[in-house]
Amino acid sequence: MNPLRIGNFSGFYGDRFDALREMLTGGELDVLTGDYLAELTMLILARDRLKDPGAGYARTFLRQLEGALGLVQERGVRIVTNAGGLNPAGLAAHLGELVDRLGIPLRVAHVEGDDLTAGHPGALAAHAYLGGFGIAACLRAGADIVVTGRVTDAALATGPAAAHFGWGPGEFDKLAGAVVAGHVLECGTQATGGNYAFFQEGDVRRPGFPLAEIHADGSSVITKHPGTGGFVDIGTVTAQLLYETGGARYAGPDVTARLDSVRLRQDGPDRVRIEGVKGEAPPPTLKVGLNRLGGFRNEVVFVLTGLGIDAKADLVKEQLAAEMAKSPPAEVRWELVRTDRPDAGTEETASALLRLVVRDPDQKVVGRALSGAAIELALASYPGFHVLAPPGKGDPYGIFEDAYVPQGEVPHTAVLPDGRPVRVPPPPETRPLAEAPPAGLPAPLEHGATRRAPLGLVAGARSGDKGGNANVGVWARTDEAWRWLAHELTVDRFRELIPESRELPVTRHPLPGLRALNFVVTGILGAGVASRHRFDPQAKALGEWLRSRHLDIPEALL
Incomplete structure (x- = not known):
């Protein structure tokens, strides 16, 4: 069976707008995925939903797709994205209206059930990380576009692979291989030289987006479209494999992938083969990301120039401590960043930065602490007093926490192109997550100079x-x-x-x-x-x- 070619056109909400069209026109693809969600993004979308209950999804995706729907149909590429965010049904409805208006007969489906906010009082958003079998159900039912809410980033690849190859929930090695490929793809150009430690080894001014050729046994080749910028080698793939991971057991809703089993080899220019990946039964629980408001935050950065930097910092700290004692914020944090140097040739390089951050549940407290007290020192503090920007009244800040719920308690549901909801069962086999056995280390390098x-x-x-x-x-x-x-x-x-x-x-x-x-x-x-x-x-x-x-x-x- 031919490999499944899965590309990526988005690694975060705000990624390169033209990447969708670039990937559609740059070479052969079967599936194109877009990852829009991160912990911070969920909070941003939750605040959008507070203002407008019909919001909560990545609005840019609609604009990106509108200009490319004809290409999607012409190329026969299926689109899978978590741009639905907190409102996948809402985004799917807008997509249905869009394809009807443009007269392009593409079938839209979505995945829901991840929203557990009602069961977590005080949270702006509480969403379980779903796996890929809801996506697979939509694709098997003929969907051309599948929109999800909070799924794991790798599910955007495991779902299409399971649908294409007919994998079942217990085929852990194959699923684990797709998880690893999906993890490499999920952050877009980070796999093709973006944000890479050795970036000077290639032209990364405009890296192309990555794609994975996934095989029926779960192995894959990471590559990119011919002629695009950036580069793919063992280093770029290794870097992305390590990104936002922990131990050797990389747990997900469908499978726990063993990162200590991954083997990489260069398979030609801009081609890295991933093989040997082992999988185990997933944990019995699903991770739930909880976003809530933590209070209000305000900050000001004082510029300290020339001589006596430490003494100047001590003076302004003492002055503000006395003022803030009248209505003390819950948290006060100072940081002195010594960007200054002796006998500097510019005023900027003669200056250090003293940063003050205050937090409190009450916006008025953080506003008074800085907007009033800090600025009132303008003519009454250290010589050369000025700040990078005047402080405001204080902004709300968020807190992210993890919770876990049994897999069977989450109503993972695939809503097929004809509107029928189909419940996706939890995995038939689970295994509590435990640390992997200690890895064997190589012999130490011989001593020398x-x-x-x-x-x-x-x-x-x-x-x-x-x-x-x-x-x-x-x-x-x-x-x-x-x-x-x-x-x-x-x-x-x-x-x-x-x-x-x-x-x-x-x-x-x-x-x-x-x-x-x-x-x-x-x-x-x-x-x-x-x-x-x-x-x-x-x-x-x-x-x-x-x-x-x-x-x-x-x-x-x-």
Whole structure:
């Protein structure tokens, strides 16, 4: 049987608008997927729905598709997307109106049942992460366009693969292979050189979007359309495999994929083959993402220039502490960022930034703390007083939390093109999630001369967020570098290199088949991206910071 060619045209809500048309015209495809949902996106859509109960979906998808519906029909490509967000039925209805208005006979179906908000008082949105068999049911019923709400990102690939190859719920190795391929595709151009540690090895000014050739046994080849920008190699695929993952067992609603079984090999220019993936029965519960309002947040950034930076910072802190004591916010956080340098040639490089963030359930408290008190210091504080921007009244911020419910309690439903709802049963076999057995490590590299140098000279990294936690995947590019990295980059060494992790739980997961270590730092992002807990609220650059840190590296590797 020929492989199923699944492409991606969106990795987030706001991705390249023209990518849908580019993928349709750039080469052969069977299915085109669009991933619009992230933890923060669900909160944004929930706030949209507060203003308009008919909203809650990714509006840009409608505009993207309107200009490409003729191509979709002409090319015979099926579209599968989670752009339905909080309102997949609403988006499906608008799509039905669109195809009727344009006179293009495409059949629309949708998947629902993920919305559990009614059972979680106080949440703006509570949605279970569904698997791919609802999508498969829609495609088997003849749908040309399938819209979902909150499904796992990989379900956009596992659903079409299960429908095409006739896989059943118990074919775990095949499903796991599709999960891994789907995980590589889900973030769009991150698989083709975007956001890649070694980006200078190819032309990534406008990377093409990726596609996977999935085979009947679950193996796949990751590639891209001919002539598009970017590049696909073992490194770009490894980086994306490590993105927002944890241990060797990567759990999903349909299958738990064993990341420690993945094998990659270069299969030609811009072609990486993924094989050997093993799967296990999925957990008995589904993850539910809960988004709620945490309160109000306000911030101001003071610019401190020239001499006496620390003394200037101490002065403004004392002045504001006295003012804020009259109506103290629930949380006050100061950060001094020393961007200044001695004898600087520009005023900007002579300046440091002092950032103050306050949070409180009451908007008036955070407004008074900064809008009044901070600005009243303008003529009464340190020399050279100014701020990057005047503070406002305070903005609401969100909190993301995980919950878990039994799979059978979630009404996973495929609404077929003729409008018939079909209940998708939970998997017949489940297995509680447990840590994988310890991975065997290679023999340490022989001792020799070392040189103090950045880790990034011998290792790549990619980092991301999962709720309040961050992961940092680090991989070696050669077997010799892996022998050194596996023994050098311990949890203690990681904490030494990333000081803000020292008081937090840090877990290391070796993945020898990928020559990689995956670190999970629990709690480093506070209550999740929407709470804007730290300078880099999604930990996107945490891996690059780690790569810039210096340690003693064997000269043989340099």
